[in-house]
Amino acid sequence: MKKYLIASLAALLFSSCGKDEKPIDMEYPEIVVTADSFPLQCSVLQRGTTLQFKALFRDNAELGGFSLDIHHNFDHHTHSTEVNSCVEDPVKSPVKPMLLIQTFPIPDGLTEYEGTAEIEIPADIDPGDYHFMIRLTDDEGWQTLQGLSIKIQ
Amino acid sequence: MLPLLLVFVGSLYLSGAEASSVPFQAGLFFLDEKESHGHAAIRRDTLAMDTLGRVQDLELFTVEGRAEQLRREESSAIELIRQDFIRENRGGSLMKSLERVPGVNLIGIGSGASKPLIRGLGFNQVMVVENGIKHEGQQWGADHGLEVDQYAADQIVIVKGPASFKYGSDAIAGVIDIREKLAPAEEGLGGGVEIGARSNNAWFGGSANVFARKGKWFGEARLTAADYGDFRVPADSVFVYDFGVALSDNQVRNTAGRELDFSGRVGFLGENFRNILLFSQVYTRSGFFANAHGLEPRQVDAKLHDCSSRDVLLPYQEVRHTKLINRASYAVGRNFVQLDLGYQRNDRQEWSQYVNHGYMPAIYPSELPYPSTLERAFDKEVFSLNIKDELFLERHDLSFGASGEYQRNTIGGWGFLIPAFQQYSFGVYGMDKFRIHPLWQLTAALRYDHSQIEVEAYQDWFPSVEDASQATSEDYLFRAEEFRRDFNSLVWSVGANYSPGNLSLKANLGTSFRMPIAKELAANGVNYHYFRYEKGDPTLEPERSLQLDFGADLKKENWLVSFSPFVNFFSNYIYLNPTSELDILYGAGNQVFNYTQAEVLRYGAELSVVRQLSKQLSLELLGEYVYSEQMSGGKKGFTLPFSPSPSGILNATYKPKGVGIFENPYFAVDFRVTAKQSNIVPPEKVTPGYQLVHLRAGSAISVFRQTIQADLQVQNLLNTRYLNHTSFYRLINLPEAGRNVALSLSYQF
Numbered sequence: 001m002k003k004y005l006i007a008s009l010a011a012l013l014f015s016s017c018g019k020d021e022k023p024i025d026m027e028y029p030e031i032v033v034t035a036d037s038f039p040l041q042c043s044v045l046q047r048g049t050t051l052q053f054k055a056l057f058r059d060n061a062e063l064g065g066f067s068l069d070i071h072h073n074f075d076h077h078t079h080s081t082e083v084n085s086c087v088e089d090p091v092k093s094p095v096k097p098m099l100l101i102q103t104f105p106i107p108d109g110l111t112e113y114e115g116t117a118e119i120e121i122p123a124d125i126d127p128g129d130y131h132f133m134i135r136l137t138d139d140e141g142w143q144t145l146q147g148l149s150i151k152i153q
Numbered sequence: 154m155l156p157l158l159l160v161f162v163g164s165l166y167l168s169g170a171e172a173s174s175v176p177f178q179a180g181l182f183f184l185d186e187k188e189s190h191g192h193a194a195i196r197r198d199t200l201a202m203d204t205l206g207r208v209q210d211l212e213l214f215t216v217e218g219r220a221e222q223l224r225r226e227e228s229s230a231i232e233l234i235r236q237d238f239i240r241e242n243r244g245g246s247l248m249k250s251l252e253r254v255p256g257v258n259l260i261g262i263g264s265g266a267s268k269p270l271i272r273g274l275g276f277n278q279v280m281v282v283e284n285g286i287k288h289e290g291q292q293w294g295a296d297h298g299l300e301v302d303q304y305a306a307d308q309i310v311i312v313k314g315p316a317s318f319k320y321g322s323d324a325i326a327g328v329i330d331i332r333e334k335l336a337p338a339e340e341g342l343g344g345g346v347e348i349g350a351r352s353n354n355a356w357f358g359g360s361a362n363v364f365a366r367k368g369k370w371f372g373e374a375r376l377t378a379a380d381y382g383d384f385r386v387p388a389d390s391v392f393v394y395d396f397g398v399a400l401s402d403n404q405v406r407n408t409a410g411r412e413l414d415f416s417g418r419v420g421f422l423g424e425n426f427r428n429i430l431l432f433s434q435v436y437t438r439s440g441f442f443a444n445a446h447g448l449e450p451r452q453v454d455a456k457l458h459d460c461s462s463r464d465v466l467l468p469y470q471e472v473r474h475t476k477l478i479n480r481a482s483y484a485v486g487r488n489f490v491q492l493d494l495g496y497q498r499n500d501r502q503e504w505s506q507y508v509n510h511g512y513m514p515a516i517y518p519s520e521l522p523y524p525s526t527l528e529r530a531f532d533k534e535v536f537s538l539n540i541k542d543e544l545f546l547e548r549h550d551l552s553f554g555a556s557g558e559y560q561r562n563t564i565g566g567w568g569f570l571i572p573a574f575q576q577y578s579f580g581v582y583g584m585d586k587f588r589i590h591p592l593w594q595l596t597a598a599l600r601y602d603h604s605q606i607e608v609e610a611y612q613d614w615f616p617s618v619e620d621a622s623q624a625t626s627e628d629y630l631f632r633a634e635e636f637r638r639d640f641n642s643l644v645w646s647v648g649a650n651y652s653p654g655n656l657s658l659k660a661n662l663g664t665s666f667r668m669p670i671a672k673e674l675a676a677n678g679v680n681y682h683y684f685r686y687e688k689g690d691p692t693l694e695p696e697r698s699l700q701l702d703f704g705a706d707l708k709k710e711n712w713l714v715s716f717s718p719f720v721n722f723f724s725n726y727i728y729l730n731p732t733s734e735l736d737i738l739y740g741a742g743n744q745v746f747n748y749t750q751a752e753v754l755r756y757g758a759e760l761s762v763v764r765q766l767s768k769q770l771s772l773e774l775l776g777e778y779v780y781s782e783q784m785s786g787g788k789k790g791f792t793l794p795f796s797p798s799p800s801g802i803l804n805a806t807y808k809p810k811g812v813g814i815f816e817n818p819y820f821a822v823d824f825r826v827t828a829k830q831s832n833i834v835p836p837e838k839v840t841p842g843y844q845l846v847h848l849r850a851g852s853a854i855s856v857f858r859q860t861i862q863a864d865l866q867v868q869n870l871l872n873t874r875y876l877n878h879t880s881f882y883r884l885i886n887l888p889e890a891g892r893n894v895a896l897s898l899s900y901q902f
Contacts, residue, residue, distance in 0.1 A: 064733025067742040094515035101742040103735040141731030
């Protein structure tokens with residue numbers, strides 16, 4: 001009898017908890033590489049041109065935002081999350097390296113979004129190896145990073 | 154209160170129902186009641202005087218059966234760990250040695266550093282006390298270890314639950330109270346040497362002490378040293394994000410380290426007055442996994458790192474912790490008065506190559522006051538004072554106390570996480586243990602605390618603009634504004650113990666609190682170890698917790714069973730909440746993590762069952778389970794970070810009769826089962842379950858009329874590849890250490 005009572009109390013408790021609970025989001029957003037994605041690992045860009053960034057973002061529940069970051073990799077530190085490494089120039093000291101940090105919102109309520117951005121690559125920056133980092137968040141705060149090694153000539 | 158009780162009943166029921174299926178339970182821990190002759194002698198000494206005898210019992214925990222007595226007298230969940238246990242389970246750090254205790258976990262980094270988690274809470278929510286004074290490290294970092302010499306620790310009291318009423322702020326989740334050895338009982342000189350070796354990381358180390366007693370005076374000195382190489386994992390490569398890292402010879406590149414500690418004490422033991430002056434210094438230098446500083450993948454000069462597995466190259470951390478403590482006590486009549494004074498300094502540096510993250514300039518400016526390899530430095534100085542008076546009446550043990558602390562924190566290095574700050578705090582408390590009936594005891598306590606924190610401003614040394622030549626003075630961001638906060642807190646606790654015969658039952662209901670720390674109030678920088686922008690909130694209120702603890706111990710014939718469930722509610726748990734935002738100016742494009750407060754419900758239990766099958770053979774089952782859920786705020790429905798997986802240990806211990814030169818030999822096997830942890834919160838990952846086998850054996854060996862204690866351990870016997878959910882390196886999928894054979898020899902003279 002006592003055990004039955006405890007069981008029903010427990011059942012009451014857990015069922016009452018269960019009703020108003022929506023399932024929590026446990027999935028990271030994805031940066032999906034498609035035929036249109038640019039840049040890709042080891043892409044080569046030209047100074048004085050405009051980079052047309054394009055990537056497909058996907059999430060099971062709702063996307064948050066994304067940011068782009070270009071910084072030099074003349075010292076060959078790595079942020080690359082891509083496994084194949086590119087042919088790198090020799091290590092050198094930066095003089096006027098390019099630096100870009102930009103954040104972009106994603107409209108509310110989307111589970112799929114094509115991120116695009118136009119990025120001007122100044123003509124007077126140091127050519128060489130650069131990192132291109134994409135940070136993508138979803139609404140719940142899961143973050144996915146993608147780091148690409150690119151070359152600017 | 155009703156929902157709390159319901160949850161408690163529910164959890165009890167559930168854990169009871171599933172006890173046989175999963176090692177899901179929780180536990181209590183069986184203590185070895187052996188006592189050395191020296192300790193027993195002291196007790197005889199001191200029992201002569203009524204008050205002092207009691208005081209000795211209380212202060213030094215030396216009496217036969219003391220662990221059990223302690224559990225019966227304290228209404229909170231409490232464990233007493235002895236030196237024997239630490240020796241037999243010795244790991245690379247103190248917390249690693251205590252990992253077997255149910256309800257105790259650790260956040261480990263590398264093989265030589267770790268910090269405690271009690272029932273899933275850690276950092277500033279667990280207080281570490283050494284020789285009566287609160288240990289103040291830089292507690293907020295997951296990569297910081299606990300700066301304690303594990304060889305100097307003689308007895309450790311672990312309070313698994315809120316203990317603010319006795320210890321003050323930070324004891325909201327529990328206390329690890331480390332006590333030194335007793336003063337030598339006999340006249341003359343003595344000492345000991347313990348040396349050891351560990352195969353996994355080629356660890357060599359040991360500790361030696363000498364002591365002397367002459368009349369009422371005694372002195373002791375100890376030196377501990379350890380040197381170890383990179384630890385090995387059962388994997389030849391790991392993936393930091395998707396970045397593949399080949400490991401040379403299974404070694405985790407650059408995780409070698411060294412430790413050098415020394416301590417000394419001088420004491421006067423009068424009939425009524427006692428005074429002990431202690432000095433200690435713990436120095437550690439240990440490398441971080443070179444391919445991932447924090448969670449950032451790094452290209453490294455693998456050749457340079459791999460030519461020696463014992464060198465510590467960049468990145469590494471270096472900590473020197475110095476303490477000076479004076480403990481004075483005076484026993485007169487029914488009073489026992491104690492005054493502890495402490496000074497400590499935690500001087501910490503994190504060394505790493507300069508990497509221009511975010512808007513930092515590409516080339517490190519030579520005019521900065523720090524070398525380009527000093528990423529961060531923290532220097533903390535703390536002055537503490539505790540005073541208490543205990544009054545032993547016929548049916549009441551009353552105690553009153555006050556404590557005060559002042560600390561000064563400065564920072565350095567090119568990286569910024571938390572600003573410099575000063576803080577002071579004081580508290581007063583009163584406590585009564587009332588023996589209402591031979592079988593019943595009631596405990597009640599009340600405490601008031603006040604604290605003030607003064608945070609200094611911090612301005613970036615670089616402008617946050619893409620083109621530094623266009624920078625104006627506004628582009629040099631203020632990462633922290635100067636501000637001051639005052640906090641007040643009143644906490645209470647009531648408990649009862651009922652001990653009829655073989656059974657001992659207890660319950661405790663109490664509140665506890667924790668003042669927000671500087672990081673939670675004032676952080677405003679990018680933590681490049683995690684690629685996140687951490688933003689403090691200067692309006693945070695002190696964290697408050699209400700906890701209900703139960704405990705049941707049964708000692709009958711060949712059974713020893715302990716069960717300690719708890720349920721705990723935080724009305725405003727301080728939580729670093731990952732958001733969907735990315736910040737461009739202060740956050741350099743990184744994800745924003747805000748410190749916020751949320752309601753949190755936690756419950757769980759520990760279970761321990763020991764069955765003595767015969768004089769020689771015993772079986773033991775230990776288990777722990779904790780569940781946490783955020784009940785409000787942005788992460789409603791999620792758990793808390795670093796939630797330990799349910800786990801259990803099945804142990805068999807065989808203690809045959811001594812043969813020849815072998816005395817008191819033992820053989821033990823632990824089968825550890827840890828369940829999958831799928832209760833996670835961003836940015837954690839689901840951690841699969843695992844099973845491990847550990848072996849332990851040892852004996853006292855008598856040769857030439859001298860006794861040497863030898864202990865052998867084989868940890869992770871099957872070289873299992875597994876991930877620990879609470880490890881610092883979990884997020885980059887770095888497996889835990891592989892098979893490790895550890896031998897230690899100890900000799901007392």
